[in-house]
Amino acid sequence: MRLHTALAALFALLTVAPVTIAQTLPQTPGPKNAITDVPGIEVGHYTATNGAGGMTGTTAIIVRGGATAGVTQRGGAPGTRETDLLRSEKAVGTAHAVVLSGGSAYGLAAADGVTTCLEGQGIGMPVANGAIVPIVPSAILFDPGRCAPFNFRPDASFGMSACRAATNGPVQMGNVGAGAGARSGGNKGGIGTASAVLPNGVVVGAIVAVNSAGRTFDATTGDFFAGYTQAGSDAAVRTAQATPEADREELLRATTIAVVATNARLTKAQANKMAQMADDGLARAIRPAHGIGDGDTVFALATGTVTAAPNITQIGGAAADALSRAIIRALLAADGIHTGTCNVSSYCELFPQRCSR
Amino acid sequence: MRLGRSRAVVLLWLALVTASAWAQGPAPGPHNAITDVPGISVGHFTGGDAGTTVVLAMSPTGQGVGGGVTQRGGSPGTRETDLMRPDNLVEAMNAIVLSGGSAYGLAAASGVMRCLEDRGIGFPVGGGNVVPIVPAAVSFDRATCGRPAASRPDFTAGLQACVAASSGAVEQGSVGAGTGAVSGGVKGGIGSASVVLPNGIIVGALVSVNSEGTAYDDDGELRAASLELGHEFSALTKAGGHRHRVPPSLPGGPLRSGTNAVVATNVQLTKSQATKIAEMADDGISRAISPAHTAGDGDTLFVLGTAQLAMATLGDDNAVVTQIGTAAANAVSRAIVHALLSAKSSSCQPSYCDAFPSACRNRR
Numbered sequence: 001m002r003l004h005t006a007l008a009a010l011f012a013l014l015t016v017a018p019v020t021i022a023q024t025l026p027q028t029p030g031p032k033n034a035i036t037d038v039p040g041i042e043v044g045h046y047t048a049t050n051g052a053g054g055m056t057g058t059t060a061i062i063v064r065g066g067a068t069a070g071v072t073q074r075g076g077a078p079g080t081r082e083t084d085l086l087r088s089e090k091a092v093g094t095a096h097a098v099v100l101s102g103g104s105a106y107g108l109a110a111a112d113g114v115t116t117c118l119e120g121q122g123i124g125m126p127v128a129n130g131a132i133v134p135i136v137p138s139a140i141l142f143d144p145g146r147c148a149p150f151n152f153r154p155d156a157s158f159g160m161s162a163c164r165a166a167t168n169g170p171v172q173m174g175n176v177g178a179g180a181g182a183r184s185g186g187n188k189g190g191i192g193t194a195s196a197v198l199p200n201g202v203v204v205g206a207i208v209a210v211n212s213a214g215r216t217f218d219a220t221t222g223d224f225f226a227g228y229t230q231a232g233s234d235a236a237v238r239t240a241q242a243t244p245e246a247d248r249e250e251l252l253r254a255t256t257i258a259v260v261a262t263n264a265r266l267t268k269a270q271a272n273k274m275a276q277m278a279d280d281g282l283a284r285a286i287r288p289a290h291g292i293g294d295g296d297t298v299f300a301l302a303t304g305t306v307t308a309a310p311n312i313t314q315i316g317g318a319a320a321d322a323l324s325r326a327i328i329r330a331l332l333a334a335d336g337i338h339t340g341t342c343n344v345s346s347y348c349e350l351f352p353q354r355c356s357r
Numbered sequence: 358m359r360l361g362r363s364r365a366v367v368l369l370w371l372a373l374v375t376a377s378a379w380a381q382g383p384a385p386g387p388h389n390a391i392t393d394v395p396g397i398s399v400g401h402f403t404g405g406d407a408g409t410t411v412v413l414a415m416s417p418t419g420q421g422v423g424g425g426v427t428q429r430g431g432s433p434g435t436r437e438t439d440l441m442r443p444d445n446l447v448e449a450m451n452a453i454v455l456s457g458g459s460a461y462g463l464a465a466a467s468g469v470m471r472c473l474e475d476r477g478i479g480f481p482v483g484g485g486n487v488v489p490i491v492p493a494a495v496s497f498d499r500a501t502c503g504r505p506a507a508s509r510p511d512f513t514a515g516l517q518a519c520v521a522a523s524s525g526a527v528e529q530g531s532v533g534a535g536t537g538a539v540s541g542g543v544k545g546g547i548g549s550a551s552v553v554l555p556n557g558i559i560v561g562a563l564v565s566v567n568s569e570g571t572a573y574d575d576d577g578e579l580r581a582a583s584l585e586l587g588h589e590f591s592a593l594t595k596a597g598g599h600r601h602r603v604p605p606s607l608p609g610g611p612l613r614s615g616t617n618a619v620v621a622t623n624v625q626l627t628k629s630q631a632t633k634i635a636e637m638a639d640d641g642i643s644r645a646i647s648p649a650h651t652a653g654d655g656d657t658l659f660v661l662g663t664a665q666l667a668m669a670t671l672g673d674d675n676a677v678v679t680q681i682g683t684a685a686a687n688a689v690s691r692a693i694v695h696a697l698l699s700a701k702s703s704s705c706q707p708s709y710c711d712a713f714p715s716a717c718r719n720r721r
Contacts, residue, residue: 076445081437082460083439091432092612105437106470111463112463112511127610129499129501135460144482145483145486
């Protein structure tokens with residue numbers, strides 16, 4: 001009897017414990033290598049430039065059919081909205097968009113524009129009395145005052161424009177949208193995106209606005225900290241040396257914000273777990289991460305078209321690696337700005353041999 | 358006014374109780390409102406179907422103040438609550454916005470930010486620039502007789518509420534964030550209350566009552582009526598049991614309702630202390646409304662400490678936090694009673710006093 005029980009337990013362990021937990025690198029990207037490879041996810045950017053090197057903007061990630069959503073918020077200086085609603089025990093489990101924006105807390109206004117835009121398209125949660133309420137969580141990053149007056153910042157119209165520009169096509173990276181004015185460890189930051197198609201047909205995607213106090217690469221060699229996620233990376237060729245220390249970013253002057261998405265069907269609690277695991281991809285790619293002046297916030301969206309029982313560890317792990325890759329791609333896509341007194345170098349200006357664009 | 362003998366005795370007794378309370382026990386401040394806390398001012402913007410209420414807070418040195426939040430309803434609509442967690446950087450809040458308009462109403466906080474930026478108020482980020490710290494919570498306006506709301510608070514509503522803010526008496530009832538509020542089956546609204554403790558601590562509360570549950574029991578008695586300080590409920594009497602039909606409550610559901618509140622005290626608070634006080638103050642909602650914190654309620658409560666008094670001058674930190682939290686819970690309950698007694702009947706919801714006239718027969 002005892003032996004029988006032990007054998008049964010062993011058998012259960014062997015059959016239940018998924019052998020597919022181990023993550024295979026490099027990941028297999030989808031056709032666009034973008035978060036829009038997840039069916040139902042659209043991305044729209046709105047970018048403003050002031051002609052003197054100042055840039056800011058808003059990126060709207062739209063999911064018209066609604067997605068089960070979660071969030072993790074680990075940076076010390078966040079600017080957020082509707083994150084309480086995303087907690088697992090709250091009644092509403094669906095989000096219709098996530099808005100990433102520059103402008104510090106002022107940039108939260110961009111989410112108002114996305115909310116109005118979606119209402120105009122009839123997208124939202126039915127409440128009562130004929131009203132619909134789009135659920136639009138949002139997080140912002142600090143970019144005001146960089147080569148621009150302090151009040152050069154996104155408002156509701158930025159959100160409206162980003163929402164209207166949203167498509168499921170390729171996603172522009174670099175100095176656009178929420179990443180337009182972003183910086184990373186003293187160099188130019190920006191928007192990056194990546195996707196991974198898992199063997200069982202589950203698709204995972206990530207989009208990130210990298211605006212970190214910490215660096216993403218070894219200042220001497222140019223090796224990305226999360227370079228192991230890349231296929232066949234070239235040997236390091238040192239051509240320049242980045243400033244050994246990042247610019248001393250002041251309080252509130254950083255923040256990396258991201259969205260990961262999957263077509264798997266997740267509960268809200270699982271979506272929150274996916275966000276938590278994805279956040280590890282941020283930690284691996286940026287050092288230090290989640291500092292007291294960083295607002296680091298990661299949202300997760302699950303569109304649920306793949307109805308098979310999800311392997312949340314596999315999905316969360318893949319989302320972490322996709323987010324790491326998106327961060328590297330943001331740095332590779334960013335352009336330096338050299339306009340008058342406004343000077344910020346890109347990774348590719350520092351290490352041109354490592355950039356094939 | 359002719360008074361029966363027994364009623365005169367009761368009034369005399371009440372007067373004595375009131376006088377003795379003034380002499381030795383806790384009593385409401387002069388406005389019996391959150392503005393009795395120095396450094397606090399309140400502004401309403403009242404639209405057709407919905408509105409916005411802002412609570413501005415300033416320390417004696419002109420800075421923002423320590424704050425905390427608790428968010429226990431199941432359908433919240435919030436802004437900047439992550440920032441208020443004690444492990445996060447920013448320690449000082451400049452204003453709290455309560456608004457109607459559901460998630461759309463979060464836009465009002467942007468208007469308050471503009472208003473404060475124009476005054477140079479906010480978290481300094483270098484170069485003389487500021488980012489005003491303006492957490493917010495919203496709820497859905499239900500006093501529209503089943504129609505969609507004709508208006509909802511926007512950027513301008515927040516701006517105007519901020520410009521209108523004053524440290525004087527606080528208008529209650531169907532104003533500001535309480536414009537479209539319904540509490541169970543009667544008209545909800547804004548209520549406020551304060552208490553001055555013998556050791557000089559002042560605690561005030563402002564509540565926007567828009568609850569799925571009721572603030573009255575099956576006999577129509579207000580659940581928190583017994584917490585009256587002095588004569589503040591103006592001769593509230595028994596509702597009279599089943600002589601009056603209890604009005605049917607509006608149906609609940611996700612994002613349908615929410616009782617949002619702000620508590621303020623003149624004591625300097627860390628974020629952790631303010632968070633603890635928020636948790637205790639939230640019990641004031643639980644005692645005054647049942648059920649509270651439902652899946653459809655947004656119920657979010659903020660705490661602000663305007664730092665007129667240093668914690669160290671008052672005694673043991675934990676004892677003071679408990680004292681403030683206890684007073685805050687009662688002030689929140691009392692503010693909820695004030696909200697129901699102040700609200701006027703709308704086309705589809707009777708006021709509490711119109712639903713239960715025998716409870717209000719002696720009120721001025």
